[in-house]
Structure formats: structure tokens, C-alpha cells
């Protein structure tokens with residue numbers, strides 16, 4: 001066993017720590033949040049490209065660095081700490097990952113260098129209204145019509161869907177709503193006729209969109225991977241997202257713990273810093289314990305996320321998402337509580353980290369969903 | 383012991399239900415049931431309707447124009463109002479300052495203020511907390527200096543709920559700076575239109591800025607006749623008022639209504655081939671909350687009954703506050719989880735008056751996350767749950 005980061009990883013971590021501390025202060029973020037129409041800064045995105053951050057996890061033959069789960073973890077932890085708004089998860093990790101794992105040479109050649117250069121943004125249009133987290137729960141259809149496919153359906157809470165140039169869309173080429181077979185993936189331009197995007201801010205200050213596809217025609221070349229066999233690639237991409245969110249949550253929890261400990265030392269009531277009250281000390285200790293447990297699971301998720309053993313991979317990822325979701329809830333709620341009235345205002349970073357942690361728990365399956373999946377897997381093993 | 387309501391109590395429930403059904407405007411209940419924000423008109427409108435019926439003073443004794451209802455009747459009344467989607471009673475006038483004026487105010491103050499409170503002609507707000515004085519309320523710094531027939535008040539109050547609408551504020555002020563913290567405090571009634579008062583909104587984590595405020599008082603002149611009781615005895619009155627605040631915070635009726643909404647959303651969401659409600663794992667969580675709420679309701683009735691016998695608020699009210707707010711937070715959290723990622727869009731426009739959401743659009747869940755976030759306040763305000771636990775430890779357990 002070895003819990004050390006490599007020298008390159010340590011350098012990456014230092015670079016990101018400096019970036020978040022210097023250029024992504026809470027005030028700088030607030031300016032982006034309130035001033036940028038797309039909800040993130042193109043200038044910051046360009047900076048990410050210049051620093052090479054957009055290519056860290058993408059293959060070397062297309063201009064990336066071929067990094068793995070731990071490299072993504074380092075980036076996402078910093079993103080969590082700084083409440084970074086830029087679409088790293090959607091464009092680089094989710095869509096870049098889908099292209100890397102399922103794309104053909106032409107598709108990779110077209111999109112990966114453009115992603116790495118910060119020139120193109122992609123979004124994964126997958127979940128649908130009212131359906132919860134089952135990845136095969138898809139009603140959107142893609143019907144064959146000669147050499148083309150015609151897509152129809154509705155996607156919801158598409159992360160950063162409003163700024164995407166291109167969507168990767170899941171749709172049924174065969175089968176019924178809950179079938180595991182029959183799902184395919186398509187690259188669809190946001191400006192294609194029949195695509196309607198409704199962009200909105202999300203509760204944590206990020207962006208998402210509802211996207212309607214109405215008889216959108218795409219050619220065969222737009223299909224990503226084999227027809228009808230997309231579920232494995234979707235699961236893999238979502239696992240990448242889950243591992244990334246676990247790391248982001250750990251970053252957010254670390255920031256919350258630091259802020260809360262500081263508040264306990266400085267806020268005075270009854271003539272003493274409130275951190276002198278043992279009940280608050282113990283609460284803070286429990287927040288710390290939760291965070292360290294979550295950090296361990298984020299490491300596990302990062303290490304297992306590209307494992308070829310699917311059932312082992314999914315077991316680790318569900319375990320991580322469960323524990324991190326529970327920790328996120330506890331740490332977020334307690335950080336607010338220990339800040340008293342100040343905790344429920346918009347003024348401090350506390351409430352923003354709390355909201356982000358809440359949304360991280362809900363994204364790609366909450367703690368309950370993944371606990372159930374983990375638990376069902378125990379049965380399957382009998 | 384009999385845990386059933388008597389025939390008279392049942393009949394009373396029926397009477398309240400009929401009245402509320404016939405008189406609660408649909409426009410208001412629609413907002414309440416969908417978690418939309420309520421404006422001054424909504425809140426006052428409903429209180430005026432109750433007043434016309436003679437029910438505004440549902441916690442008041444008859445001698446001041448109240449209903450003189452028993453604790454059980456009040457409970458039934460609140461439960462029926464909540465179930466129908468009536469807005470909450472704005473507590474500051476009717477439930478907080480009024481009992482203080484009744485118990486400690488002069489006859490002139492009673493005559494001047496109580497009828498206007500009953501008729502919702504004056505909107506009151508509470509000026510207790512200060513930036514440096516939250517849990518440690520007795521450390522408050524706002525000064526009131528007697529100058530002839532006036533007090534001159536200087537200081538900053540904060541977390542002032544709905545003070546932007548208020549005609550009057552009841553304030554704790556320091557009148558004797560050199561005394562021990564609790565000994566030099568007085569209870570003043572201040573006209574919000576007095577020169578020198580500035581109200582500044584505080585933006586909350588759900589993005590709204592129409593809930594709490596800072597209130598700045600600069601050389602505000604307050605006639606001596608607006609002092610409640612004796613100078614420097616304000617702490618006694620303040621504590622009396624807080625014990626009233628706590629009983630109301632249990633909000634069993636509201637939680638029952640929110641539980642219904644949770645079940646409705648869980649029935650609409652699809653988890654695989656079934657509604658989420660059909661998933662025993664999720665259903666058990668709802669069941670657990672329902673059981674906790676039953677226990678709270680009966681405990682609430684027990685505490686109210688004991689208070690009625692002893693004539694006065696008991697420290698047991700702290701346990702109602704703690705459990706009431708924990709259950710309320712559990713419900714809003716589970717409701718958020720039921721909607722899942724569909725609750726993540728932030729769509730303030732969907733909370734506006736008259737907006738009717740399509741159940742398939744993200745608007746259907748627009749209020750859920752905001753409610754969950756905002757509900758974090760309930761374990762903080764009115765004396766945080768940590769402080770309530772301290773009270774129980776000291777006053778009941780003798781620790």
C-alpha cells in the first residue's frame with residue numbers, strides 16, 4: 001500500500017491550491033456567478049486550458065496527459081474547495097471520458113483536442129423528467145431512417161447544457177423504457193434543428209438545462225459506440241462522475257471544516273469563544289471524522305474507477321457515493337448550525353458549500369440509492 | 383387516561399374545519415401548499431378573516447377579546463388551519479408581545495395596543511438579537527438613556543424577521559450599563575416610523591431577502607410611556623415571552639401537512655417500474671417520521687395540559703422545540719430526496735404568484751430545495767437547539 005501522490009501529482013495539487021487561493025476567492029467567484037451570463041468565466045476556462053488542466057485525464061495521442069482517477073481527484077478536490085463554477089465535470093470528465101472510452105478515431109480526433117484546447121464544450125444529456133437514478137430508465141428514442149437516426153425525447157438537469165456546443169445524448173434504438181439493452185449514444189450539435197435548450201441556474205449556483213429533442217436527424221457517424229450497447233459506457237461515465245463528485249465533496253467539506261473551526265475560535269458568546277463548549281467541540285470532531293472517512297472513500301473511488309472488473313468497480317463506487325453523501329449531509333448541516341444565524345445567510349461561503357454538498361449528494365444517485373445498489377449486490381453474490 | 387378527543391372537541395374540530403374550508407382564500411392556500419413565499423397581504427388577510435370570526439385571539443383569554451379556548455382547542459384549531467393550507471399566524475404581535483402586555487403592561491398600554499393587535503392593524507416585530515448577542519442575549523449592547531420623558535435609543539438589532547412590514551418593534555435595551563448583564567435590561571415598545579430607524583434586508587441562503595433584516599437605531603426617541611413594566615426588569619418579561627415563542631415552534635400541524643406533500647411527491651416519482659413510494663426502503667423513512675410526529679403530537683398535548691394546570695410555560699417546552707424542528711427538518715430533507723436531482727433547478731420565477739407548474743417541468747419542484755435550505759434556520763432561531771438542550775439539562779435534569 002502506498003498513499004503517496006507522485007511528484008507530478010504533488011505539483012498539480014500545489015498549482016491548483018495556488019490557483020484557488022489566489023484567483024478563485026469567494027469574492028471572485030461571486031463576481032462570476034452574478035456577472036457571467038453563462039454562469040462561468042470563459043477567461044478562467046482559457047486559463048485552465050493554458051495550464052493544461054483540461055487534458056489531464058485525456059489520452060496522450062490527442063494532446064492530453066493520459067492521467068487517471070487520482071489526477072482527476074486532485075483537480076476535483078480543488079474545484080470543491082473553491083466552489084469552482086466552470087464545466088470541468090461535464091465537458092472534460094463526463095463527455096471527454098465517454099469519447100475516450102466509446103468514441104471511434106474520427107470522433108476522438110474531432111473532439112478531444114478541441115476539448116483540451118478549451119475550444120469546445122460538451123454536455124451529457126441523459127436523465128429524464130420524473131425518472132430517478134436508474135441509468136437504463138430511458139424513454140428517448142432514436143429511430144432508424146435509412147442511413148440516419150431520428151431522435152425524440154426530453155432530458156432534464158443536463159449539467160452545463162446551456163453552454164454546450166454539442167450534446168452526447170442517450171436514446172433507445174430498441175427495447176422498452178426499462179430495458180438494459182437497446183441504448184445508444186449520439187453526438188448532437190446544440191444548434192441542430194429540433195433541439196431546444198432551456199438553460200437555468202441550479203440551487204448551488206451551477207448551471208443546467210432541460211433539453212428537448214424533437215425529430216432531430218443525425219447521421220450514422222454521430223453514433224458513439226455500438227448500437228444498442230451503450231449502457232456499459234454510460235455506467236462507466238457515470239462512475240467517473242461519481243468518483244469526481246466524491247473528490248469535490250471532500251474539497252468542500254475540508255473548506256467547511258476549516259471555516260467552522262475558525263468560527264468556533266473567534267465567535268464569542270457568554271464571554272468565551274463558542275469553541276469552548278464541549279458539545280460544539282465534539283460536533284466539530286465528528287465533522288472531521290466524517291470528512292476523513294469520506295476522503296478515504298474518495299481515494300478508493302479514484303483508484304477503482306477505471307477497474308476492468310465491473311462488479312468490483314461498481315461496488316466501490318456505490319460504497320463511496322453512499323458514505324460521501326452521508327458525510328456531505330452531516331458536515332454541511334452541522335457547519336451551518338454551528339455558524340448560527342450567519343450560517344443561513346448568503347454572505348459567507350458556508351451556505352454555498354452546504355448547498356453544493358446537498359446537490360452533490362443528489363447528483364448521479366443519492367446516498368440511499370447507492371446504499372440500495374450496494375446492498376442488492378450482496379444478494380446477487382449469494 | 384383517555385387519548386381520544388371528547389365529543390365536544392370533535393364537534394369543535396368540525397366547526398373549525400367548516401369555517402376554514404369556507405373562508406380560506408384559495409389563492410393563499412395554493413401558495414402555502416406549494417411552499418411559495420407569502421407576502422404581507424396574505425398573512426394579514428388571513429388574520430383579518432379570523433378576527434371577523436372572533437378567532438384571531440385563539441390563545442388569548444376572554445377578558446382581552448380572545449377566545450378563551452383550552453390548550454386542546456388551540457391545538458385542534460392550529461391543526462385544522464395548517465391542514466387546509468392556512469398561512470402561519472405572524473407570532474410577534476398576537477402570540478409574543480400581546481401576552482407580555484397582558485401580564486406586565488399598564489392598563490393604558492393594554493387599551494392602546496391589544497385591540498389593534500387583535501385586528502391586525504399593527505404589525506409587530508421582535509428586536510432581541512444583536513450582532514454580538516445571539517445565544518447570549520443578556521450581553522446585548524443597545525443603549526437607552528432616559529432624557530426627561532423620553533428614552534434615547536442607540537444600537538443595532540439583527541435577524542429581525544419581517545421587520546420591513548412592521549409598525550412596531552419590541553426591543554430589549556440596556557438602561558443600566560454598570561449592572562450585572564441581566565439586571566440592567568428594559569423592555570421598550572418602539573414605533574418603527576420613529577426618526578433614526580433604518581431597516582436593511584439580509585440576503586439568505588435560498589436567495590431571498592424578504593425574510594430577515596438588520597435594524598439600526600440612531601438617537602431614536604421613545605416616550606417613557608412605552609416602557610413595559612419597570613425599568614431594568616426587562617429580562618423577566620423577555621424570558622416570559624420566549625417561553626411563549628417555544629411552544630409555537632413545535633408546529634405539528636404544519637409538519638403533518640408537509641408529510642402529505644412528501645407522500646404525494648414520492649407517489650409521482652418513478653423509481654424503476656414503480657413509484658418511489660412503493661419502494662419499502664423509502665417508505666420506511668416516511669413511516670419513521672410519521673411515528674416521530676405522532677409521539678411529538680401527544681407530547682405536545684401533554685405539555686400543554688401540564689402548563690394549563692400550572693398556569694405558565696414549563697421548561698418542557700424546550701423539548702417540543704427540539705423535536706418539532708428536528709422533525710420539520712427531516713421532512714423537508716426527505717421531500718428533497720424524493721424529488722432528487724429534479725429539485726436542483728433554481729427557478730425563483732416559479733415561486734411567483736399565479737405561476738402554475740406543469741408536473742413534467744422542473745418548476746414542479748422549484749420550492750423544495752429552498753425549503754430544505756431555509757429550514758436549517760429552525761434549529762437556530764428562537765434559541766438554538768443546543769441552548770434548548772442546555773435549558774433541559776439545567777432546569778429539568780439539574781446538571
Ligand SMILES: Cc1cc2nc3c(=O)[nH]c(=O)nc-3n(C[C@H](O)[C@H](O)[C@H](O)COP(=O)(O)OP(=O)(O)OC[C@H]3O[C@@H](n4cnc5c(N)ncnc54)[C@H](O)[C@@H]3O)c2cc1C
Pocket residue numbers: none
Ligand atoms: C472491560 C474493561 C477493561 C478494562 N481494563 C483495564 C485494565 O486492564 N487496566 C486499567 O488500568 N484500566 C482498565 N479499565 C479501566 C478503563 O480505562 C476506565 O474504565 C476508563 O478510563 C473510564 O474510566 P471510568 O470507568 O472511571 O469512567 P469515568 O472516567 O468516570 O467516565 C464516566 C463517563 O464520563 C465521561 N467523561 C469523563 N470525563 C470526561 C470529559 N472530560 N469529557 C467528556 N466526557 C467525560 C466518560 O467518557 C464516560 O462516559 C478497563 C475498563 C473496562 C470497562
Ligand SMILES: Cc1cc2nc3c(=O)[nH]c(=O)nc-3n(C[C@H](O)[C@H](O)[C@H](O)COP(=O)(O)OP(=O)(O)OC[C@H]3O[C@@H](n4cnc5c(N)ncnc54)[C@H](O)[C@@H]3O)c2cc1C
Pocket residue numbers: 267269270274277279280337338339340341342344507508509510511513515516517518540541542543544594759762763764765766767768769772
Ligand atoms: C431566520 C431567523 C430569524 C430570526 N428572527 C429573529 C427575530 O425576529 N428577532 C430576534 O430578536 N432574533 C431573531 N433571530 C435570531 C436568533 O434568535 C439567533 O440567531 C439565535 O438566538 C442564535 O444566535 P446567533 O445566530 O448569534 O448564534 P450564536 O449564538 O453565535 O451561536 C452559534 C452556534 O453556537 C452554539 N452555541 C452558542 N452558545 C452555546 C452554548 N452555551 N452551548 C452550546 N452551544 C452554544 C449555537 O447553538 C450555534 O450552534 C432569528 C434568526 C434567524 C436565523
